[in-house]
Structure formats: C-alpha cells, structure tokens
Amino acid sequence: MRVMFCVFPAPAHFLPLVSYAWALQAAGHEVRIAAPSGQDTGITSVDFDRVVTATGLIPAVCGEPEPLAVHDRGHPGWLDLLPTEAETARFSKVLDLDAAGLHVWEMFHCFQVLAARDYHPPKPRQDVLALVDFAVEWRPDLVLWDPWLPGGAVAARVSGAAHARVLNAPDYSGFVLDRIARRRAEGVDVPEDPLTATVRPLAEHFGLTLDEELLLGQWTVDPFPDGLRLPSRVPSVSVRNVPFNGAAPAPDWLHTPSDRPRIGLSLGVSVRKFMKGDWGRTAKLLDAVADLDVDVIATLDKNQLADRPAGVPSNVRTVDYIPLNQLLPTCAALIHHGSTGTFASATAFGVPQLICDTDEPVRCYGKPTEDGIEWRFDCQKQLTATETAEVVTRHGAGFRIDHQKQSAEEIRDRVRRVLEEPSHAEGAAALRRGWLATPGPTEIVGVLERLTAENRA
Template structure:
C-alpha cells in the first residue's frame, strides 16, 4: 500500500502525524509526505520521504505577516471560525495543491492522510478517486470547520475539475476519549504518541532532580508572531518559587526578559516529550501538539490558550481538571504557579488522563484498519486524466 500524507508546514501540526507514518513504514508500506518550507527537512530527519509541494514558500513568514496585518481590525469570517477565502491557518493548502496533485498522479497512492487544516490532502484524494483519512490534532476542529477549510480552497477544486471534496473515509481522533467532543461519523480513536524530533539529551536532563522542575514552552509559531511577552509573568513567578524553570524556546532571543533568576534555565531545542519525562509540571501556549504531549506526560499544566485553536485546547484541559487556564496574561501569578506544583487534584487527573491515553489503539494497531480501508475503497481503474473530474 502507498500512503500520501499532506503534511502541514508547521511543526506542531506535522509532528503529530509522524508516528502513524512511521508505523506504516514499519509495517512494510510506502509513505510519501507532501509538505513545504522547513517541514521538508524536518520530514527527512524523521526518516521519511518528502516532496516539496510549494518551493520558495516560507510558511512561518507568511503566517506572521497575515497575523500582524489583522491586528487591530474587527474579526474576519476566518478569524471567527469560517476561514475567509485564501486566508486562515490553512492558506498553504492552495499553495501546495497543484504540485501535490502532480506528485499524486505520478506516485499513485492508495490512501491520503491529512490534518483538519491540510485539506489539500482531501482535494488530492478526490482528484485521484481514492479514500482520504483525516488525522485530527487537538480539540478545536469539527466536520463543519473542515468544510469551511474546503470552501476556502474552492479555486483549487475548480482548477482540477472538481465540485468539491469527497466524504472522508475515516476520522482519526487522537484526543483522550473522555475529553473528546467530536461526534463525526466514521471516527476512530487512535492513541496520541508524541514525536518531537530526535536529539542528544544533555546530562543535566538525565540526572536526579533536586527540586521540582517546570518546563515552559510557547511552541514554534507563537514566538514568531507574538514574541515572548507571556514569559515575563513566568519569570516573575519563578523569582518567588523554589522550583527550577526550564525555558524550552529553541534558541529564541530572550533579551527582552532582562536578567533571569538563577532558577530559570533557557535551553536549545530538546524534544518536548523527553523534557516532560524529566519534569513535574508544564506551562505552555496551548498549541495542539504541545497540549496532547503534555496530556500524555501525565503532568499538571497551565495552558495560556490565546489565539488560533488554543482556547479550545485550553478549555478541554480545564474541563478535565488536569490543568489551569489563567484569565489573561495578568492571571499567570506566582500563586497560580505554586498551585500547579501542589494541587493533588490536578496531579491525579493528569495521571488518570495519561493512563487513559495509553489504553487507546496505537498507530501501529491502526495500520491494519487503514490497509483494509484502502483495499475496500481502491478504484477499479486508473486515475482520471488531468483536467477531468475525478
């Protein structure tokens, strides 16, 4: 079986798909990841084949410009949850569409896997007449949301002779079942397995801890768009705490924070899963991949939850009782951080959630279902000619 992944060019959305891609490879199937920007290299580093579907596109820079342009304006339909045409966090789908269709026609996959905002994958599947499987990420997407993303891709569907997407063949839900609010048909639960890239771990991370450790991260997108201002409150809380605070920001310039207290350790890129394995709590922005990795760690968390799908992720964590959500930046107080480290109710709910996630079928256990799906839905003849409807 050949499986084409439509890989979003943002690491927080690409990385959650890697374990399934690797599981398919380990089972003997062929995998190709269509993506763009720096994600091409990150895909190669994961041991997977990549195809650059939008050469020259810098997705981070494009998204940062889009975000800065909209600041101070009334919410657009896209910002309210109905992506305006050509805008929103799925803008890359149109940039990638034509080359991904070309690659798909040449490579002839049996199945396409894509994220909710990577609807270019759904377009390619419709063009080739093969099943498409949605790989969910986080808590903020529904079938209606995916439909809106496809509406924003209307020009690309027209270019390829299509009226719109075909129905999804399956929806892989990686949320803990007790936290999922998704009621989409053909939903399959699949265990979220953290993948954050490889690294040589520093000695201090493997040494016994002498005091509690709190990992702090803003992901890869928020520092580019919003800077690191949320960390100022974390640093102030650290001054009143005996815990160690690890600022996992991948080399981001921290000079705006001034002189850091002795219990704050800035570090270069370290895989988040490994860092959380050696931590006692986590403070983060609320990105989908970060939220799910934190849930898998079984650690209590503070979720800032501002912008994009982060409020939905933060709300899910708060409702489960395994994390705290401050009321804006001013709510991130020393008292809230102290509670993060001492509230046994939070710690218990966090452990229970991680235990629940461990019982869900893994990506490796899901491969067989995907194989059967591809066999059942395999088209009888060759893909339609370029320019004609699928």
C-alpha cells in the same frame, strides 16, 4: 499498500503525523510525506524536506518555491482572500451561532481557511498541481491529508486513492459544515462557505464535482480526547496522540539528580518565529517562579525574553529548544501555552499542567498596508489554550493561569499548589489512563487497511 501524507509544510503540522507514518511503515507499507514547497516567512518551512528526513521518513516536496498567496501577497487578488469581520458577522447571523459556535467559526475562518488559501487561491498554484501530479504518478492506495491542505483530497480523488483527514486541531470544518447542512435543511438560505469556495477552483481544474467528501474526507483520524472533540457526522477513527517532538542529544544536566522539584516552562516555537515579544507573559511567569524552591527549565529564545531585560532568576535555566519527550520525564509540572501538541506530551507523561489562557476571543484579521499586511491578532494566547485548559481543569490535573488578570503572586500560588497538593498528580494520572486506553498508532493500521480496501476507486 502505498500511503501518501499530504501536509501543510510546517513542523507543527508534520511532527504530529510521525507516529502514524512510522506505524504504517513498520507494518510494511510504503510511506511518502508530500507537501508543496515552503517559504521562509515564519508560516511555513523553506527546508521542509530536511524536517522530514530528520525523522527517517521520505519527503516528496512538490513544485518550486513560490510566495504564499495571502501572507506573502503572492496572488494578484490576495486582498479578496483576507478574512473579514463582515463575513464573520454574516455567517454568525445566518448560522445562528452562540458564543461557543462563534469561536469555532473564527478558528475555522481566520486560521484554517486563511492558511488553506495560501496554497489554494482562485488560480491553482504550480506547487499544489505538482502535488496532485505526484499522486497520479506514485499511485497511493491511501492519502491521509492535513485539513489545512485540502488539496490532498483532490490528489486522492484524481489518483483513485481512498482518503481521510488527520486532525491537528479540533474539527472546525466538520462542525461548520454540519451546521450549514442543518440550517439549509431548516430552509435557511446559507451562502457558499469559505472552505468550499477555496477548494472549488482546484477541484474544477481536474474536472471533479466538488462534494462533501472532498471537504471532509471519507473518514477522519481523530487523535483528541472527548474534551477537545467537536461533533461531526463524518465517520472517525480514534487514535492515541503519541507525541513526537524531534530528536537531539540529551544534555548532561538533564538527568543530574536534584534535591528539589523541576518545572518545565514551554511557550511554543511556532509563534515566536513571526511575532515579536510575548505580551509581558514570559516576564510575569519568570517573576512567579523566582522565589520558589524549584528548578525551572525554560525553552525560551531571545525574542521571548525581550520583555525581561533584567535576565532570568537564578533558579531558571533557559534553553532555546529541548524535545519535550526528553524534558517531561524529569518534571513535576509543566507551565505551557496550551497547544494541543504540548498538552498531548504532558498527558503522555502524566505531568500536571498549568496552561496560559486569557478571556479574549481568538480572531485574526488583516488589512493592507503599503509594504504588506497589518495583522490584528486579537488575543494574547495560543489558539487552543482555552480548550486544553478546560480539559486539564475538568480532570483536576492542574490550573488555568491568566497573565492579564493574575499577579505573579497569584500564579506562584497555583504553581505551589500543583507541586504540594497530590490531587493534581492524581488528575494527571487519570488523563494519562484515558490516553493509554485509546488505540495507539500501530493498533489502527488494520482499520486503515480495511477502510482503504472499502473506499479506494
């Protein structure tokens, strides 16, 4: 069969799909990675086709490059597409959200829907229309789409393909739409949610009736363990998150034997592209490891090191980038920013984790300025840090660390304990066993074939 992946054009969204795409391709299916053209703004990748071809897969980059509707103010009505605190307050009240529910709403509203609006403004964009046209011409049997690019569902419906979401984060939209349905069943007057409003213009452009299937898929491919899952009534297919971190020649020093433990330090590559500095976090982490009898490999660039002008400690080697699947087999522990991808990589190799988290809510609101948008990012952490830290600590596989409230000495103590107390390695091994018990990408190919036959037009 023909399988079309529709993905938001950024490496952080594409790389988690590589293992699924190769599993399908290895089973004899044709695969295309379809995406609108990216922009060099830090949000998307202008060379997305090269990112795809570097993995041995075939890209279908659709349409001409065009400023993003919101982040680049490419849509004339961009101001109306910004998430607002008033809208959050209104939905929080009508949906009767507790603190946990409010967190899910803000992830949904401030990040997922905002990114979707970049490619799905009220007037459909030529690049997303081109993506639908590609689906009509190529005639896929199955479309697997990124929740941040819901136009993939429209492309599937127009071309007659079966379709499913592939989650790259907990199922925020499934949780929110379930909550809305429940409140409406209770007689509460709930206004149209922002995801429905975002997808409606593209659906109506093609004469489609917007229904829940266009918002949530016919089923969901979910690569997350129980601790990272949100309840949803959409059928799901569980799959092992087999990390793909890119490929590069391994440096000679990587496998040189050492007489002391190695610690990895990775704070991600996405945020550093469009945010200056690192809130003092990097400086404190380097202070914490400076006096330990360990070797530290830190994937940090000049931007992240700007807060520590004195340089790095003598036991720290900095590299701009090294694939985690090369680094982690040599590590006794990993200090990281808490993304689901880095969490999955450490889990796959059974490495104890120290995850950087804070007590702040995760939200992002913007206001217009004369020369752009001033973004108020109300937290000093990765978006999923709290969730991944909770999973790690619940399994005894490491610690949560907070650069705002903990001193370098307190963080150093936690690093030392992870290295010296066997329980953390045992907890990491238990996490890995749960990961191994989940069906791998090759094992779900038959399930996808069956569901495709049952659901395509």
